[in-house]
Every structure is written in structure tokens, then in C-alpha cells.
Amino acid sequence: MTEVVLGVCGGIAAYKACELLRLFTESGHGVRVVPTASALQFVGAPTWAALSGRPVTTEVWDDVHEVPHVRIGRAAELVVVAPATADILAKAAHGIADDLLTNTLLTATCPVVYAPAMHTEMWENAATRANVATLRSRGAIVIEPAVGRLTGKDTGKGRLPDPAEIFSYAVRVLRAAAQDLAGRHVVVTAGGTREPLDPVRFLGNRSSGKQGYALARAALARGAKVTLIAANVALPDPAGADLIQVGTTEELRKATVDAAASADVVVMAAAPADFRPATVAEQKIKKTDDGLPAPIVLVTNPDIAAELGAAKRPGQVLVAFAAETHDALEHARAKLRKKRADLIVVNEVGVDRVFGQDRNTVTVLGADGSTDELEELSKDDVADRIFDHVVVRLDAQVGHVGHPDYTSAKPVFDN
Template sequence: MTEVVLGVCGGIAAYKACELLRLFTESGHGVRVVPTASALKFVGEPTWAALSGRPVATEVWDDAHEVPHVRIGRAAELVVVAPATADLLAKAAHGIADDLLTNTLLTATCPIVYAPAMHTEMWENPATQANVATLRARGAIVIEPAVGRLTGKDTGKGRLPDPAAIFEYALRVHRRGLDFDLADRHVVVTAGGTREPLDPVRFLGNRSSGKQGYALARSAAARGARVTLIAANVSLPDPAGVELVRVGTTEELRKATVEAAGSADVVVMAAAPADFRPEAVATQKIKKTEDGTPAPIVLTTNPDIAAELGAAKRPGQILVAFAAETHDALEHARAKLVKKRADLIVVNEVGPGLVFGQDRNTVTLLGADGATAALGELPKDDVADMIFDHVVARLDAQDSDARRG
């Protein structure tokens, strides 16, 4: 059982922290809720006590003989502040300790995850961005807010991520401890399958669910990276802590990925782009002919995005490609590794009941340096972690070579 401190600040999203608390307690973790005085105006103390099964700590002066402002932080194995307001981020960045929660943040030596929620203008204000940068530089994890409906009629960036996504993200951070081996790195991950329109109703596509790509994005974020996730036709909950870019066609995927790769340290091409698209798209629904014979569809080849990225790869940038094959997987993957100038290629065999839409994956990693690693059948989250283990090893080797040079 992990001892979790759940800090709750005074924002309208405080009610969502009730669901986050429930997820922690129902999975067997012990949770001490530390709300600010403003948070209690949104959700009362009895609610936190009932959901946590523990007394709620609200004041530095409560049970003063137990020195709660020191004890709670020292005992914590994970601290999650959700929602984290602009005010709280400012106090944490500047070491201000004027209530129990800010005192707890100063005494905690475990991973601290902040899940901000505020209006877009407050999040984008230079003061808030400077405070976030300060916290991240000190090893704290500040999740990027989601984009969506805010208080009232406002819409934009600043929405609290889904509680389930925060929960999953926080547990991954806890498992890694304070080992943020992708800190200060920009990681781009593509996920899902592209769709090429035939007419206003139909499209050419594939069975990719995006689950492996989303697992890779979660893994990179938990390791401290700034993550851009480019998702093609994915019906999965938005992961916390990433910048999400949605695309539809292969050309849209190419444009978004090439743009994001310009500042990326690592690019992981887990999406399944269509190799072909119709040469012409009908403006009206294609009808059956009188004799039932379908009209021919002329296809043209889509650009090879991974090969384009490989040709434009900067010194030190790592490119990870994927090879989903139905037969002779390793042979085809080795050819793709060379053609795409990738540093790593992830190989798997696909087909009915295999990989697409599943929660587990069986992959082999091939390196441009000749290394081969068969990972066996594993949950996709574990596969993602092991892929980034190999990526980090290559980044570390490059850094070591640069220092010697």
C-alpha cells in the first residue's frame, strides 16, 4: 500500500478530485487529503473524510503535538495536487509555506505531481509559465492541462485532465521514483491508424487502435519528457501530461509529425499510416452499378513519413520506427530499418486477434547497431517502458561520446 497525499486547491475542478481519491482508495492505497481553505468552499471536509476513511488534515495547528506540517510530508510516498491553482504553483515555486498543504510540499521528499486547472489566460501568463518551469527544473512533475470546457462558457487549455488519467500517470511516476531519465527531452509519439477518404461516407483504413502509441506517450511523460502525441482516429481517453494533436489522413499525420520532429530529441512512429490512398475522392457517395460490378478504384502511394524523418534526422536525434508484418517479419523489418535510417525498429506480427486492439504485444527490437532484443509477450505499457529503456541507453551513449569528444 502506497501512502498518498492528495492536495486539493480551491478551484471549481475540486469536485473531480473526489473521483481521483476514490480511484486511489479502491486500488488499496492509503490517502491523506490535505485541502486548502478555499478548496473546502467547493467540497466539504466530511466528503473527504468519508471517501478516504481517514481524518482530513486542514490546519497547521490541528493536533499540533504531532507536528502535522512536517509529519505528513515525511510520511508521503507520493504527493498529488489536483487541482493545482495558479496561486498554489506560485507558492510552491517560491517556497512559500502559509498553510498545511504548502508546508507539506516543502517537507515531502517523494515524487510530487501537480495537475493544474485554471483559465487559459492564467495558465499562459508568463508568471505561471515561469513558476511551472521552476518546479520542473527542481524535479517536480507538472502535468500539462487538458483542452476543453472551462468554467462558464469558456473553452481552451486549462481544464483538469480526466481523474483516471491523472491516477494512472501518478502511479507510473511513483513506480519510477525520482528517476526522470527523459527530463528536458522532447519526445514525439504517433499513434492510431490513418483513414483515406473514398467518398463522403467511406474510407480506406486499418485496425490500429492506438493503444501501443498511447502507452508509449504515457511512459515518456512519466519519465519526465515533454511529449507530443499525434493521434490518428483513436477512441481512447486522453492521457495526462501530453500535448495531444489529432489528425485523420496520412498527409495530416505527415505534416504534424514533421513539424513536431523539428524540435524533438526522440520520434517514435507507432502509428499505422495507410500506404495507399485513392487517386481521386468522389464528392458524392459512390453508388452500385446496375449490374453490381464495382467501379475500379485507382490508388496512389502515400509518402513514407518515417523515411522522410530518417533522411532529415539531426545529429543526436533518435528515430524509432515500427514494422507490423503478417509474415517474414524480421526480414522485412531489417530492410525497413535501413531504408528509413531508423535507430531502432519495433517488429511485430499482426493479424486477426493479434496486436491490433489488444492489451498485450509481442515484439522484437532491432537496432541500427546490430543489436536484437526479443521482448516476448507483455502488456503494452511494459513494452513501452522497455522500448524507452533502449532509447535512453542510446541517448546516454551519445551524451557520453559528446563529453569525451
């Protein structure tokens, strides 16, 4: 049983930590809740004790014979502070230890994850930004707050990320053997683009974005700075990612090309529409008297992955995806060459198959001739396996401009 410390600070979002606690305990983790005195103004100690099944205190003087200010931090395998206020970030950055939580933070040698929640002005204040930079420089993980409704009528950046997303992020941190993407910028695309026919209708696909979001979470947990470019996705924002929302393939292309300019890794998990209508009707297309619709002329959309492959910098790794309905490996190998990718992830898709599901079965093909056939796994586990391949190529600095030599390559991951 993994030992988790859940630090809770005095913000209105403290009540959301109850849901985070439930997610930890129901998945088999042992959780010690360490609230601040201010947090208990929002949610009382009996609630935390009942949900965790463990004693709750804010003072180093309680049960002093057990030396809790040292023991709790030493025993922890993960510390999550949610919500993390500007006050706790400042205290942690400057080594202040004036209650049980701040003492625990000083004694913990495990990964520490802060999930900030505060008003936008507080988050953007120069002092808070400096404190966050200090904590990150020391190896702490400070995830970016979400954008949305704050206290009262205010909205902006500073909202506590969805508890399920914080939990998912924390689990990935626990699983990550090392922060092997620390200092790397990873760009992930997700979802399916939509090409308008008229103000009401569009041409699109069934992609849910779940695999792309899993990839973003995996990269974050492994220490990367992540830019997530999402096309028409109805999922909670992955905690810590810089989210860019797009609609059409051209919007996806522009955002991805811009982000790729500073990226070490680009993962093209989105499903861009291959075609778009040649013209978009300004008004809703009506049925004709004879019931026969006018033909819709389609034109081909740009191949974003191929454009990125042609412009790939030395050391940059490009991962393409191939969702096929038949002859999947044959089509994927052709796409791997055409797009000049380092890796291509291929799976067979269809109605009620992969799209919108939580599990996936894929094969990862490498430009070096490697083949890794993955059994059915959760999409989170698939994401980690993909990044295992990415890290190998980053370490070897395989990414390069130009077409790989496929003729002499030999498989290294054959199953």
C-alpha cells in the first residue's frame, strides 16, 4: 500500500480535496491528511478522519512522542498539496516550518506535487511566480491551475484542476521511475478536427481525444513541459498542461507548427480530417423539393505530420499515429516513410472499437525498423509505453532532418 500525504490549505477549493482523498483511498492508497489550521475553517477534522480512517491534526505538538513532524514526511511515498495556496507556496519556497504541513514538506524526500488554487492576480503576482520557479528548480512539481470560475463572480486562471485529473497526474508520478523527460518540451495533439459544411453541420470523425490526453498526462508525470493542442475534446484539462483549443485542421496545423518550433518531442495523436468542403455555405443548407442534395465537393487538407517531418530539427522526435480500418501495418509503414517520423503508433479502429474507449491495442513501429506489439492496455499505460520509446530516441539523439535509411535497419523491439 502506497503511503500518500494529502496536504490541504485554506482555500474555498478545500472541499474538492475530499473527492481527491476518496479517489486515493478507493484505489488502495493509504492517505494521511495534513490540513492547515485555515483549511479546517472550510472542512473540519472529523470529515478528514472519517474519509481517511486516520487521525488528523495540524500541530506538531499533538502525539509529540511519535515525532510526527519528522515521521510523516519520512514515511510518505508521495505528497500532494491540494489546494496549494499562495501562502503555502511561499512558505515551502523559503523553508518556513510553522505547522505540521510545512514541517512535513521539509522532511519529505519523495516527490511533492502542488496543485495551486487562488485568484488570478495572486497566481500572476511576481512573488508567487518567483516562489513557483524556486520550488520547480528544486524538483517539486507545481502544476498549472485551471482556467474557470473562481470565488464569487470572478473567472480566470487559478481554479483548482479537477480532482480526477490531479489524481491521475499523481498516479503517473508514482509510476514514473524517473523524471526522464525533465527539461523537455513535449507537444501533444488530441481529438478530432471538424470541417464546417454550413453554420450547423460539419465533416469530422469519432476521435474522443482520450489517448492524446493520456499522452499529455504521461509526459507531465515524467517531468516534461507539455503543450496540449486539443480539437473538439470534451474531457477535463490535464493538470499542468498548457492547453490550446482548436477546431479545424488548419487551426490544428498552425498551432502545432508554432508549438513544434520549440519542442523536443511532437506526438500527433489527433485525428485531423483528411478532407474539407471546397466551399462553406453561409446559411444552413436546405432540402430541395426533389430531396436530392447538391453534391459536396471536397478538397484535401494539409498533412501536418508530413510537414513537421520535413522540418524536423536534429534531436527532435516526431511520433505519428495511424488509425486504420484494414491492412493497418502495411498502411502504417507507408505513412512512417512519407511523414519522416521517428515512430508511428498504429491501431485498427471502427464503430465501438477504440474510439471513446478507455483501453487500446497498438503496435509501435520505428524508423529504425523496430516493432513493438502492445497487448490490450489502458490508454494511460499505452502512453507510458510510447514514451519509453521516445526517451530511448531522445537519449540517443536519433531525431534528424532528412529521410531515415530504412533498408539497413534491424528490429530491436520485436515481440
